[in-house]
Amino acid sequence: MSTTTSTTRTNADYTAPSLGSSVALVAGREIRMRLRSKAFVISTGILMLAVLASVVFGSIASANQSAPKVAVIGSAEQVVGETGLEVVPASDRAAAEEMLRDGEIEAIVVPGSGGTGVTVIGYDSIPNTVVSTLSIAPGVELLDPDAPDPFLTYIVALGFGLVFFMSAITFGSTIAQSVVEEKQTRVVEILLSTVPVRALLAGKVIGNSVLAIGQIVAIAVIAIGGLMVTGQRVLIGGLGESVIWFVVFFLVGFVMLAALFAATAALVSRAEDVGSVTSPVTMLVMIPYFLVIFFNDNATVLAIMSYVPFSAPVGMPMRIFLGQAEWWEPFLSLGILLATTAVVLWIGERVYSNSLLKMGGRVKLAEAIKG
Numbered sequence: 001m002s003t004t005t006s007t008t009r010t011n012a013d014y015t016a017p018s019l020g021s022s023v024a025l026v027a028g029r030e031i032r033m034r035l036r037s038k039a040f041v042i043s044t045g046i047l048m049l050a051v052l053a054s055v056v057f058g059s060i061a062s063a064n065q066s067a068p069k070v071a072v073i074g075s076a077e078q079v080v081g082e083t084g085l086e087v088v089p090a091s092d093r094a095a096a097e098e099m100l101r102d103g104e105i106e107a108i109v110v111p112g113s114g115g116t117g118v119t120v121i122g123y124d125s126i127p128n129t130v131v132s133t134l135s136i137a138p139g140v141e142l143l144d145p146d147a148p149d150p151f152l153t154y155i156v157a158l159g160f161g162l163v164f165f166m167s168a169i170t171f172g173s174t175i176a177q178s179v180v181e182e183k184q185t186r187v188v189e190i191l192l193s194t195v196p197v198r199a200l201l202a203g204k205v206i207g208n209s210v211l212a213i214g215q216i217v218a219i220a221v222i223a224i225g226g227l228m229v230t231g232q233r234v235l236i237g238g239l240g241e242s243v244i245w246f247v248v249f250f251l252v253g254f255v256m257l258a259a260l261f262a263a264t265a266a267l268v269s270r271a272e273d274v275g276s277v278t279s280p281v282t283m284l285v286m287i288p289y290f291l292v293i294f295f296n297d298n299a300t301v302l303a304i305m306s307y308v309p310f311s312a313p314v315g316m317p318m319r320i321f322l323g324q325a326e327w328w329e330p331f332l333s334l335g336i337l338l339a340t341t342a343v344v345l346w347i348g349e350r351v352y353s354n355s356l357l358k359m360g361g362r363v364k365l366a367e368a369i370k371g
Helices: 002-013 019-035 038-063 076-080 093-101 128-134 150-184 187-192 197-229 233-265 271-294 299-305 312-322 329-355 365-370
Strands: 069-072 086-088 107-111 118-121
Touching: 019 038, 019 150, 019 197, 038 197, 069 076, 069 093, 076 107, 076 118, 093 107, 107 128, 118 128, 150 187, 150 197, 150 233, 150 271, 150 312, 187 197, 197 233, 197 329, 233 271, 233 312, 233 329, 271 299, 271 312, 299 312, 312 329, 329 365
Parallel strands: 069 086, 069 107
Antiparallel strands: 107 118
16 A cells, blocks of 8 residues: 555656656757767768868969979070069070970070060960969959959858758758667667657757758868968958858758758658658758859859748858848848748757657648648
């Protein structure tokens, strides 16, 4: 009788965890599982090293651009001395030709007729760099002197697109696999006896969002630190505002995509079927990547991308970097993205909760939404 009374009192004293505590519990579990994964830690480390190496390599390559070496004969030295060419001593023309054949110099400069007063001698092809350096260049004026360099624009577009694509695909796939594994092994039944479905979904989304944004911030810190150490401060000034907006848009956009990955994965019960149900979401991630790579100089395409929720995390930061966006446009685009994310979270929660405990064949999306 004493034992029965004690058991009854224990059950009565039990208090279910609040929604916030449940979400924090699931999110912490997701973060710990990823951080304990050697594959995740190693891949993140490789990504960080690749970013740092690209910054350092770019600095070394730009610093090691040496002037062309030439041999100068006679009075031609007066003309060459006013240019940026590197002069290699030569006793006479025969010695200079010998150095040219051996590849020690790129050309020989001798006195000649014409506007420059010299003649350039090459070996088997025209030494265009030397010729262009010695040529008389006309004055040049630009209508838009502040326009970004096309190559730099392509690199920035590639960076934004690649980081968004890789992070969304990596963590989105992780969420999808986790959902199906828990469903296939019936671990989800144990989890749902402790926490509500909404808390389970929210914890997965928040936990992986924290890891994703942490990875993005780490990439930004390493890249900016590398640029500062290598003396590329001018590039930092041009990227600063666009990088900040990219982090903000990425955070909201990833929450939306994470909910879609979790909801679509809940429709199936086998790991082999994950790819087929999540492929539409994967396409939503891939399309902005290819658009920003091929149309990074097209103002119309970028303007459309900056207001479409699934491409705004890439399109709007690019427009900010290029100086094409008015001050109010990022806030309007972010508002549209937040509203879309709220709707997606509501739909995703219905699909997730109505499909999670249905085993066997694939659950139809319409049935999952109707419940």
